[in-house]
Amino acid sequence: MTQTAEQQAMARLIIDILNIDDVAPEEIDPDAIMFDDSGLGLDSIDALEIAVAIAEEYNVHISAEDEATKDIFATLGNLTAHVMNESRGLQPAP
Amino acid sequence: MNTIPLVPRQAQEAFARRGDQVITVGEFCADVQAVADQLPPCRHLVNLCQDRYLFTATFFAAISRGQTNLLPAKRDPADIISLADRYPQTIIVSEQNVDRGHRITLEPGQQGTQSSPEADPGRIAAIAFTSGSTGEPQAHPKSWQMLDTWRRIHLAHLPDSSRPQGVVATVPSWHMYGLEWAMLLPTLAPVTLFCGADFYPQDVMQAVAGLGLPTLLITTPVHLRALVKSSSVPDNINTVMSATAPLANDLVQQTESLFQADLLEIYGCSEIGSLAYRYPRSNEHWHFFDAFEISSDQGELVVDHPLLLQPVMLADAFSRHGKNSYQLLGRATDLIKVAGKRESLAHLNNILLSIPGIEDGVIYQPDHLGLGKSERLAALAVAPDLDAGRIRRELAQRVQTAFIPRPIQLVDKLPRDSTSKLKHHALRALVRGLAET
Numbered sequence: 425m426t427q428t429a430e431q432q433a434m435a436r437l438i439i440d441i442l443n444i445d446d447v448a449p450e451e452i453d454p455d456a457i458m459f460d461d462s463g464l465g466l467d468s469i470d471a472l473e474i475a476v477a478i479a480e481e482y483n484v485h486i487s488a489e490d491e492a493t494k495d496i497f498a499t500l501g502n503l504t505a506h507v508m509n510e511s512r513g514l515q516p517a518p
Numbered sequence: 519m520n521t522i523p524l525v526p527r528q529a530q531e532a533f534a535r536r537g538d539q540v541i542t543v544g545e546f547c548a549d550v551q552a553v554a555d556q557l558p559p560c561r562h563l564v565n566l567c568q569d570r571y572l573f574t575a576t577f578f579a580a581i582s583r584g585q586t587n588l589l590p591a592k593r594d595p596a597d598i599i600s601l602a603d604r605y606p607q608t609i610i611v612s613e614q615n616v617d618r619g620h621r622i623t624l625e626p627g628q629q630g631t632q633s634s635p636e637a638d639p640g641r642i643a644a645i646a647f648t649s650g651s652t653g654e655p656q657a658h659p660k661s662w663q664m665l666d667t668w669r670r671i672h673l674a675h676l677p678d679s680s681r682p683q684g685v686v687a688t689v690p691s692w693h694m695y696g697l698e699w700a701m702l703l704p705t706l707a708p709v710t711l712f713c714g715a716d717f718y719p720q721d722v723m724q725a726v727a728g729l730g731l732p733t734l735l736i737t738t739p740v741h742l743r744a745l746v747k748s749s750s751v752p753d754n755i756n757t758v759m760s761a762t763a764p765l766a767n768d769l770v771q772q773t774e775s776l777f778q779a780d781l782l783e784i785y786g787c788s789e790i791g792s793l794a795y796r797y798p799r800s801n802e803h804w805h806f807f808d809a810f811e812i813s814s815d816q817g818e819l820v821v822d823h824p825l826l827l828q829p830v831m832l833a834d835a836f837s838r839h840g841k842n843s844y845q846l847l848g849r850a851t852d853l854i855k856v857a858g859k860r861e862s863l864a865h866l867n868n869i870l871l872s873i874p875g876i877e878d879g880v881i882y883q884p885d886h887l888g889l890g891k892s893e894r895l896a897a898l899a900v901a902p903d904l905d906a907g908r909i910r911r912e913l914a915q916r917v918q919t920a921f922i923p924r925p926i927q928l929v930d931k932l933p934r935d936s937t938s939k940l941k942h943h944a945l946r947a948l949v950r951g952l953a954e955t
Binding site for chain 2: 442443447451466467468469472473475476479480485486487488489507
């Protein structure tokens with residue numbers, strides 16, 4: 425499990441926003457499921473907090489209207505890929 | 519015995535909005551009938567529909583068939599199966615394929631009768647469950663007469679109740695708060711319920727814009743903070759309703775100034791449902807709905823109503839400030855609430871201490887210690903052979919996700935006093951010390 429620089433930045437954002445001090449950003453496997461009992465054990469309220477932080481940091485707005493929201497949040501890899509795709513061409517939020 | 523109509527509204531009025539489509543009360547009643555026709559014979563039903571409209575139609579379809587809706591606090595597959603096994607003749611329904619589930623479908627434009635189905639008032643329409651202090655779920659049955667009476671009480675306290683308005687809810691309909699205000703209320707009040715994506719700030723913006731009506735936003739402090747933080751402030755909101763946890767003062771001020779809307783806070787308990795309200799900007803005191811009789815038993819409030827099987831003692835402490843005016847002081851017991859779910863802190867601590875390798879430990883609420891605003895739990899553990907990740911995984915197998923503490927910090931020992939009690943000030947000092955290192 426090697427993280428890209430973007431994945432590591434996203435991992436740091438998740439850890440900061442959710443206050444998971446005991447996990448280092450590089451410890452989050454980009455392909456591991458984040459929202460279940462075996463991984464980080466995140467829930468929908470965490471998804472909401474992450475979505476707000478992503479909007480602030482990357483100016484990307486996540487919507488549950490998107491059929492793929494569950495997949496987007498499934499892993500660090502998916503989330504990073506989605507945010508990078510959406511933000512391509514956009515300047516980061518000031 | 520006289521029956522009570524499920525949807526006592528005019529058939530041509532708007533009831534819900536799904537995508538671009540407005541569904542009238544009459545069309546909704548035809549949909550309820552279409553779902554009812556698909557339900558196999560049973561006594562109980564667990565409704566796992568994800569779509570708010572289908573959930574609503576299925577809930578009322580079950581009541582029209584004399585079936586009881588089971589409303590579990592936990593919706594993990596294992597909990598659902600265990601609940602279905604405890605209640606005789608229970609079916610599980612969903613619009614998706616779920617384990618042991620009965621799949622329902624609803625084609626648009628049902629041709630059935632558009633008049634409201636009726637139900638027997640004495641039938642148990644729903645059973646809500648809460649986690650008791652032992653961790654075993656407690657059942658709170660609700661008759662159709664009770665739900666009908668409660669929705670009339672709520673209508674009486676709805677701002678602008680006779681004017682058509684939109685309703686957008688960020689809370690699920692299977693939680694008592696969502697069930698009462700985003701499912702039962704639209705069957706009585708002239709409102710249009712938004713049924714679509716409504717969870718993220720972006721969704722709420724689009725939902726309110728799509729309705730094109732002055733809108734009641736039914737939400738929680740967690741969602742409200744997310745909306746404020748992301749500056750997602752739709753301009754067509756009349757009233758913001760919040761429940762499940764107390765609103766912090768800063769959030770009250772930010773909400774009122776950003777939304778230019780009335781902020782109405784609701785207080786309730788799972789045993790009964792919504793009980794009291796306040797407009798926190800103008801008055802910090804709570805007022806119980808008139809229909810309930812409030813008495814005090816050794817400092818604790820007891821709520822009664824002719825339809826309740828027995829009076830209910832509230833888990834929160836209040837102080838009285840004049841006729842029907844109360845200040846909420848906080849939890850009277852060790853019951854805590856995170857993300858709208860209730861759990862006993864003592865029970866959680868017992869679970870933590872039962873993990874092999876944990877010599878001592880405590881789960882606490884940082885905001886109770888005056889350490890930050892997070893409603894999430896945190897934990898300290900003495901466990902020389904374990905790391906925090908391992909403890910989290912062990913806890914995840916035993917408790918609901920919302921109650922998993924973060925951070926989990928390892929310490930050499932806890933500052934217990936001579937009677938082995940862990941006092942607030944000692945705990946606070948230790949946590950502060952850890953934060954500084």
